[in-house]
Amino acid sequence: MPAGDFGVLLEHLKTETRSYKKGDLICHAGEHTNALGIVLTGSVTIESDDIFGNRSVLDKVGPGQVFAETYACVPNEPMLVNVAAAENCTVLFLKTAQILSPCAVNCGHHGKLIENLLLVSAQKNLSLSRRIFxxxxxxxxxxxxxYLSFQAIRENSDSFTIPFNRQQLADYLSVDRSALSKEMGKMRDEGILNFSKNHFELKRTS
Known part of the structure; x- marks a missing residue:
């Protein structure tokens, strides 16, 4: 794609790039959005807080991955989740109205973008389904x-690194962190699990 056409496409898509520091809230539950976010650097977490302040981590999104696409595609739908910077990060925002309308250069890349976003949406649905499981x-x-069995299957190895720290893992599994750490200690004492920070090794019993 010629550089000039790429510039026209970006202008048509009305992109905006923003930087965030670790802990910053990028999107707030209850607000509306007309743009999806693509993480360029760093990572963000998708979180759900109840009225008592209990937090659940639904997903972690890294470079090249997308968030808020479902809400951006449904007009006037309030977000049910917060999106927070898990570390210093940079995010590219794309307005869905421009994504779904033809661009002036009719370059073909626009269609590929829509195809990729559909694939991303399907992958996100799978990710949420896995969390329910x-x-x-x-x-x-x-x-x-x-959770660890799924990670072992995905990595095709009993030794792997997960994308969560201990608190994030507890939030993702909707359990108390202290109770989670205690249970992990028991499993290590029983010889079925080894771990160091976010690296795990499953010990299969014969």
Whole structure:
């Protein structure tokens, strides 16, 4: 694609790039948005807070990944989640109205962009479905084993690194952090799990 056409496409899409510091709220629950975000550097977390201040981490989004696309595509739909900077990050915002309308140069890249966003949306739905699956067990051990087993299958290895720190993992699994750490200690003492920070190794029993 010629550089001039790419510039026209970006202008048509009305892109905006913003930088955030760790802990900054990028999107607030209850507000409306007409733009989706693409993480360029760093990472963000998708979080849900109840009226008592209890927080659940629904997902972590890294470079090249998208957030808020569902809300941006549904007019006047209030967001049910917060999006927070997990670390210093840079985000590119694209307005969905421009994404869904043809661009002046008719370059073909616009269609590819829409195709990629549909794929991303499907992947996000799978991610949320996996979280429901991981939080279905009633015990902390059951939830942890469900999550770690999925990571082992995805990495095709019993040794892997997860994208969450301890607090984020507890929030993702909807459990108390202290209780989670205690259960992990028990599993290590039983010889079925080793871990260091966010690196884990599953020990299969014969």
């Amino acid at each position: 991981h939080t279905a067990p009633k015990t902390i051990r059951g939830r942890l084993i469900s």
